[in-house]
Amino acid sequence: MRNRVTLADVAKAAGVNTSTVSRSLNSETEGQVSAETVKRVRKIAQELGYTPNTMARGLRTRKSMTIGVIVPDLTNPIFPPIVRGVDSVLQSRGYSAMVVNTDNNAAVEDALFDSLMERQVDGLIIATGHTERSMIAKYHNQGVKAVMVNREASGVPYPSVIGDDASGIASALEHLVKLGHKKILHLSGPATLSTSRVRSTAFTDTAKRLGLTTKIVKATTLSVEAGQMAMNKFLDAHPKEITAVVAGNDLLALGVYHAIRQHGLRTPQDISVIGFNNMPFSEDFQPPMTTVSAPHFEMGAEAARLLLSQIQGNEPGPRKITLPVTLVVRESTGPVLKK
Amino acid sequence: MRNRVTLADVAKAAGVNTSTVSRSLNSETEGQVSAETVKRVRKIAQELGYTPNTMARGLRTRKSMTIGVIVPDLTNPIFPPIVRGVDSVLQSRGYSAMVVNTDNNAAVEDALFDSLMERQVDGLIIATGHTERSMIAKYHNQGVKAVMVNREASGVPYPSVIGDDASGIASALEHLVKLGHKKILHLSGPATLSTSRVRSTAFTDTAKRLGLTTKIVKATTLSVEAGQMAMNKFLDAHPKEITAVVAGNDLLALGVYHAIRQHGLRTPQDISVIGFNNMPFSEDFQPPMTTVSAPHFEMGAEAARLLLSQIQGNEPGPRKITLPVTLVVRESTGPVLKK
DNA sequence: TGGTTCAGTGCAATCGATTGCACGCATTCT
DNA sequence: AGAATGCGTGCAATCGATTGCACTGAACCA
Numbered sequence A, B: 001m002r003n004r005v006t007l008a009d010v011a012k013a014a015g016v017n018t019s020t021v022s023r024s025l026n027s028e029t030e031g032q033v034s035a036e037t038v039k040r041v042r043k044i045a046q047e048l049g050y051t052p053n054t055m056a057r058g059l060r061t062r063k064s065m066t067i068g069v070i071v072p073d074l075t076n077p078i079f080p081p082i083v084r085g086v087d088s089v090l091q092s093r094g095y096s097a098m099v100v101n102t103d104n105n106a107a108v109e110d111a112l113f114d115s116l117m118e119r120q121v122d123g124l125i126i127a128t129g130h131t132e133r134s135m136i137a138k139y140h141n142q143g144v145k146a147v148m149v150n151r152e153a154s155g156v157p158y159p160s161v162i163g164d165d166a167s168g169i170a171s172a173l174e175h176l177v178k179l180g181h182k183k184i185l186h187l188s189g190p191a192t193l194s195t196s197r198v199r200s201t202a203f204t205d206t207a208k209r210l211g212l213t214t215k216i217v218k219a220t221t222l223s224v225e226a227g228q229m230a231m232n233k234f235l236d237a238h239p240k241e242i243t244a245v246v247a248g249n250d251l252l253a254l255g256v257y258h259a260i261r262q263h264g265l266r267t268p269q270d271i272s273v274i275g276f277n278n279m280p281f282s283e284d285f286q287p288p289m290t291t292v293s294a295p296h297f298e299m300g301a302e303a304a305r306l307l308l309s310q311i312q313g314n315e316p317g318p319r320k321i322t323l324p325v326t327l328v329v330r331e332s333t334g335p336v337l338k339k
Numbered sequence C: 001t002g003g004t005t006c007a008g009t010g011c012a013a014t015c016g017a018t019t020g021c022a023c024g025c026a027t028t029c030t
Numbered sequence D: 001a002g003a004a005t006g007c008g009t010g011c012a013a014t015c016g017a018t019t020g021c022a023c024t025g026a027a028c029c030a
Helices: A007-014 A018-025 A035-048 A054-061 A079-092 A106-118 A133-141 A165-178 A194-210 A224-237 A250-262 A296-311 B007-014 B018-025 B035-048 B054-061 B079-092 B106-118 B133-141 B165-178 B194-210 B224-237 B250-262 B296-311
Strands: A066-071 A096-101 A123-126 A146-149 A160-163 A183-188 A213-218 A244-247 A272-277 A290-293 A320-323 A326-328 B066-071 B096-101 B123-126 B146-149 B160-163 B183-188 B213-218 B244-247 B272-277 B290-293 B320-323 B326-328
Touching: A007 A018, A007 A035, A018 A035, A054 B054, A066 A079, A066 A106, A079 A096, A079 A296, A079 B096, A096 A106, A096 B079, A096 B096, A106 A133, A123 A296, A133 A146, A146 A296, A160 A165, A160 A296, A165 A194, A165 A244, A165 A272, A165 A290, A165 A326, A183 A194, A183 A224, A183 A250, A194 A213, A213 A224, A224 A250, A244 A250, A250 A272, A296 A320, B007 B018, B007 B035, B018 B035, B066 B079, B066 B106, B079 B096, B079 B296, B096 B106, B106 B133, B123 B296, B133 B146, B146 B296, B160 B165, B160 B296, B165 B194, B165 B244, B165 B272, B165 B290, B165 B326, B183 B194, B183 B224, B183 B250, B194 B213, B213 B224, B224 B250, B244 B250, B250 B272, B296 B320
Parallel strands: A066 A096, A066 A123, A123 A146, A146 A160, A160 A320, A183 A213, A183 A244, A244 A272, A272 A290, B066 B096, B066 B123, B123 B146, B146 B160, B160 B320, B183 B213, B183 B244, B244 B272, B272 B290
Antiparallel strands: A290 A326, B290 B326
16 A cells, blocks of 8 residues: 655656655755755655655664563553653654563563564563563573663663662551551562562561561462452451551552452451552542552653663663652551551 | 574575575465475574564565554553454464554644554554544545544444444443433533544433433543533532433543532432443442443454455455443442432 | 476565765865 | 865665566476
């Protein structure tokens, strides 16, 4: 379909060589052409409705002006904001994003990576926590430029953009302590995810500092169902043992809501709950969720900036950018009630 | 970066011409080459880690194997499932999706369209309700293949995939009537959106058929805020006039929740509310929302199938595919209470 | 045995844009 | 006036894969 108008067409119409047209249309090279020729060529190109052919250009310049964005699952509500943040920066610089979903499946991720490479993407933004270190090393060996977002970067050769999870967990716990809580459960995500590990460690450290009695339970995935299942199991085994839960993310926290209700208990009167991410609609849950708000859009935007700067030749090395998070207090946390 | 291994490299290593390598690697042309050569070439290509260069291929074949997906805003929760549905089909057929957000801005959409054209996308999936007819006509004139999803197709030359909104609205109203409701408000989205118009018309028709007393109020956008504002205004002017609300979508319904609460009323005891879309987490709102569930993933998948068939030369014409929807009854609807 | 046929492979053009190099001509310098 | 400078433009190679056409040699036929 379409795209009949080529550089050659414009050149013929203007009575000049294609090279002159090319130089006239490109802002970096227009200085090589006389001002009036530039004006004339541009006018004619406009009239003819010329559109550059990105594939031809990319073949010659070895640049696709496309960035691959690898996420686990777009329907997980924290990723759309990240993607839009990425996109906002890319778009303003003439790049496009190609978003792929791995569903946390290594084989799928491998295939998608190949597909992105075939498409000659200029760089990668990796938002999957599961990606194995060996895979990342492979990318790096192939000379692939990349930036990680929302996952820990230690040990990998790429820069990363993350939220300040540790401080988020700390403020969550401090908030709970202020409300009188002393026995607190951490419902953690799977240890394969770097964010889960970071939050878990921060929980343990802060709890020790504050002198709290804690328990840690791991959910198998970062989903409502897994959270509900893990919490149900915990409440079955240890009823009345804790007065608050800090969940690994909002999805798990939502699962905790369900489990608490299933056990005939109430939030926050019987058990306070804190989530993580402040994902869309967390304020509309029952009750509105107290959670740590992470700047996902800005994380995506920053990752894109970092990647573009890397592509433009700056060698940032394995840098780590930490963006501040804030505790959003809503109604899922309350004071410990005396009985 | 990378992609050093080309057809020529493989050809040299195998001691054959690039054309033989090309034919050996491509399943449609491998019959032209002797079986043993194919085997040998493939083995060598594998060993060398050959990856085809999509840009070079696309330049020659005039196909990018890329589909542009135009959505208003990925952070609107109904779009990720659509996109994933699209992606699931595309991926299995070797295509990739390039997703762009218009934010319902015509100028932005125009620019993005150009950008997609430059990238030589093989087709478009359009999920924006706002797109003006003139713009669509322009696409069609340029010979662009496209399919619309989640928006009415009447008058446009492209096939479309939509949910059966009319029947969804009808079952919503029937459900309310069964609960004793007679005075019902429809909080509609802006009339510029085809889905809003369809649902609005269906509401009026069904209400007439069922002999109901109705009001219709329009929200300025399909957002929580707009829904809340419109509903607040309505409740200020007409307190106690209705016992139920059918909203144009779940976002508006959520705004209705807020407005009802702000007026010191309760859902569903004072006013029942029904949404539309059954978007993720609508079951976790307070109260869990009764809503019409639309098969967004399947709509995306079907749109992709339609588009690919169109690209492969089948001329489906302006066909319209309607997928069934179902009412999901939860706790935001209840019987009319006597006072 | 001479002529066909055909399978297997190579040659070279092609897709559309970019870019190093060379050329022509006008201007400036000595 | 002759040489040097340099601006504006054109020529042609190039990026990597695909593909119509031509060629070679073996098998087959009469």
